[in-house]
Amino acid sequence: MLDCRATVRRLWDYLDHELTPAEVKEVNEHLARCELCPPHFEFERAFLAAVRKAREERGASAAVCDRVRYILGLSAAPTSDQNPQHE
Amino acid sequence: MTDSSSEDEVEDDESPTDCTFEERAVQSIDDVARFARSLARNDDDADDLVQETYLRAFRGRHTWREGADMRRWLFTICKNVFLRSMERKRDVVSLDDAGDEAIAAARLHNEMVQAGEADLFDRIDVGPAIVSAIHDLPPVYRPVVVLVDMEGYNYEDAAAALEIPVGTVRSRLFRARRQLQEALREHARDAGFGGARLNLGGSA
Numbered sequence: 001m002l003d004c005r006a007t008v009r010r011l012w013d014y015l016d017h018e019l020t021p022a023e024v025k026e027v028n029e030h031l032a033r034c035e036l037c038p039p040h041f042e043f044e045r046a047f048l049a050a051v052r053k054a055r056e057e058r059g060a061s062a063a064v065c066d067r068v069r070y071i072l073g074l075s076a077a078p079t080s081d082q083n084p085q086h087e
Numbered sequence: 088m089t090d091s092s093s094e095d096e097v098e099d100d101e102s103p104t105d106c107t108f109e110e111r112a113v114q115s116i117d118d119v120a121r122f123a124r125s126l127a128r129n130d131d132d133a134d135d136l137v138q139e140t141y142l143r144a145f146r147g148r149h150t151w152r153e154g155a156d157m158r159r160w161l162f163t164i165c166k167n168v169f170l171r172s173m174e175r176k177r178d179v180v181s182l183d184d185a186g187d188e189a190i191a192a193a194r195l196h197n198e199m200v201q202a203g204e205a206d207l208f209d210r211i212d213v214g215p216a217i218v219s220a221i222h223d224l225p226p227v228y229r230p231v232v233v234l235v236d237m238e239g240y241n242y243e244d245a246a247a248a249l250e251i252p253v254g255t256v257r258s259r260l261f262r263a264r265r266q267l268q269e270a271l272r273e274h275a276r277d278a279g280f281g282g283a284r285l286n287l288g289g290s291a
Contacts, residue, residue, distance in 0.1 A: 008193045009186035012261050016235070018242055039200070040193045046208040047268060048236060054217040055237040060120035064134040068116055068141045072109035 002030045007037050015045055108148050112141065115158040118238055122162050125221065125229035126169040136172075140165040162248045166230070185254070188261035195268055207275045220270035228263035235260055
């Protein structure tokens, strides 16, 4: 059986689904009988969800979208100084 | 080395196959932009990196294999363009045990519980702070966080896209996460979150 330290060492690999089924089973068994470790896992799960959600705030800018669409021949040339240096 | 050197190694794409190369490529532009920002130091440089990535992809479109993972192909081109622009590789990371980083993260969580800060994700919008904190990470950490934590890559695919060992992905990722959490803790404190009012683990 895993102790708390060994379980927490697997925390990130567990949350990232990088453990083998046998390793996941060991972590789950520990979490089921431990009062101290589950809050760590829940906190880090919330953290990862927050980072994932922040993804929505980091898309491409309108300017670069225009330039790329022009490069790919999907739209007309961008206006003014947005023209790419297309060889 | 060509920009499309890893093209043949990418997994099959799950996107619809009735799109043209150009249509498929542009579908990934938000992902490529996020990745470019993880490499570049500012948004202007990132935009230039995205543009150069697509220019090279367009020129090398004959080397793209139908059914290959377009997004990963573009990430690899983007990374190579960036490395070439830097004219050197910044690839120095000590190989501390990644598991120790998880222990450190749990320790940080304990401190945040003590300070009444542990539920900050439920109580304040940390999105802008996360974006800012990612931007402030050391350059070698940023692309790993973006690929794994934002784009949903597993360690192996991130390692392939960045052409680094899986162990390096893990160590950089775990360390970056701890730095992000420390930055978010500072953000929470600056926002007046936590403190004695919520201190449930006081000394009484």
